[in-house]
Amino acid sequence: MATLALPTRAERDGDKQRRSVLKSNGALVAYVFILPYVVFFLAFRILPAIYAAVLSFAKYGLSGNVGFVGLDNYARLLADDLFWNSLRVTGVYTVLAIPLTVAISLAVATLCNRTLRGMSIYRTIFFLPVVTSPVMSGIIWVWIFSQNGPLTWFLNTLHLPAPAWLQSEIFVLPALAIVSAWSNFGYDMLILLAGMLAIPREYYEAAELDGTSGWQRFRHITLPLLKPALFFVVVLEIIRSFQVFDTIFVMTGGGPVRASYSLTFLIYDQGFGYFDFGYASAAGMVLLVITLVVSLAQRRLLGRSSS
Template identity: 55%
Template sequence: MVAHLAPRGRRLLRPSRREAGTALLFVLPFLLLFVVFRFGPAIAGVLLGFTDYAIGGDTGWVGLENFRRLVDDPTFWSALQVTVIFTALSVPLSMVVSLGMALLTRRAFRGSKVFRSIFFLPVVTSLVLAGVVFTWVFAEGGPWSRAMGALGLPAQSWLADSVLVIPALVLVSVWSRFGYGMLILLARLQDVPAELEEAALTDGATAWQRFRYVTLPQLRPALFFVAVIETTISFQVFDMIYVMTGGGPVRASYSLVYLLYDQGFKYFDLGYASAVGVALFVMTIIVALIQRLTLGREQ
């Protein structure tokens, strides 16, 4: 009797076509909204990159003319340099801080959940509000310049210095984002089998050797995910720069997205702005593929 009931039970767990169709009908409105408002603007932005569309003017197909303008535009190359430098500094530093905080709060101790919440708090804090606060912090005569003066260093505003403005923005960026990476790495750390570290400890491995040869390899998928997310966010940095520096001084913090904003919403040259967005998208994909080959490849 049991033998006859088992197949019937399995058939009951398999949804019928009618049930699948009903479920699809419930999902379809949200799927359509997602496609229209997510992929629709993305496709329209790519197409606009091949036109001379400007608000209040005629629109014509110009082919690759906007991308030729990018190649000949020194402002684009300057903004690209700023974006690359910012990304090259903020991504590794943010990942190191995230990993350090994840290792620090990995073990359960009294108040560990409180510390995790405090470390994650900047992620849910408004970056515009944080930018206003840090503008005061890095201003001349602010807490940061006074601390530098106490250490015997020049007590100046980092945001007004063309060399120090990017490090200042990197510090704010790392402060605002490391909690997210910490949460992802912490979740992965808690899934690492304790038997692996115990076996390495029994074999006489030091703390660094256990981290290097046991823990770190287990973190590679999570590190790859965090690296891609951090890189994407760094390439798209805008609001913090808009609030704290306005792209200055002397365009020392003028990023690609700031260039896109100026061209599209200040000069209303939406065709050229879309070309900047397409170039930014292609560069982000290329960097993500490189990270996939280095961090995300299967062993």
């Protein structure tokens, strides 16, 4: 017969201590400070997601009449060439943007991981694109990629052909990937730099005594110990790439010939262009599922790497 295990005195004392902490004035103050964020998160994140999930099974337009249609919106998605094109565009953009952003972030983090005079100023400068408005960044980069912009002038100086970046079906996604790398590398740089600073200096000192080169130390010490931070940065960039909208809206509007028509732009276009909110919500649910799958994969990969 199974016996009921009674809690020990230490466990009872621990439970009493935790309950007293939860009821203390400090805990109440902490609850008051986090309450605005919780309310904001529920009002602008959770409730809209639930509402979108409900709308994905309905037909809803400007008339305001909601009609339940079951899985018809998802069946339309599977049969819609525009949806598959947006998914392909998003995938290609992700494949182009992530390696470029991670490579630049890792290189800049390595350069900033030095004890040089004025290094904090350089780190601040590298972080400035992160706090720059996406709309302003898009307008600036439209000028840079224009036929009268500095990039065209630089290529012509080197006697190299300057393509019409934003008007070309071939070059528009690489151009947007460059803008994404410029906008996001500062944030990723800080994450990677924090991971580098957490590596014990004794490892590098021992490697230097063994006569290893800088590349060998980076390859055999920095990269293996930086793996959790790299995994986090990669997954973060995957989520960003699948949710890209601002730069596409400002710079290309989904063109040319829908060569930059991403999944998020499809959601916007169907919802606020054609006012088919049910169909747009179904596409949004697909994007949500993709994001959740990537997040769960990231959690498993991080768990394996840490073990």
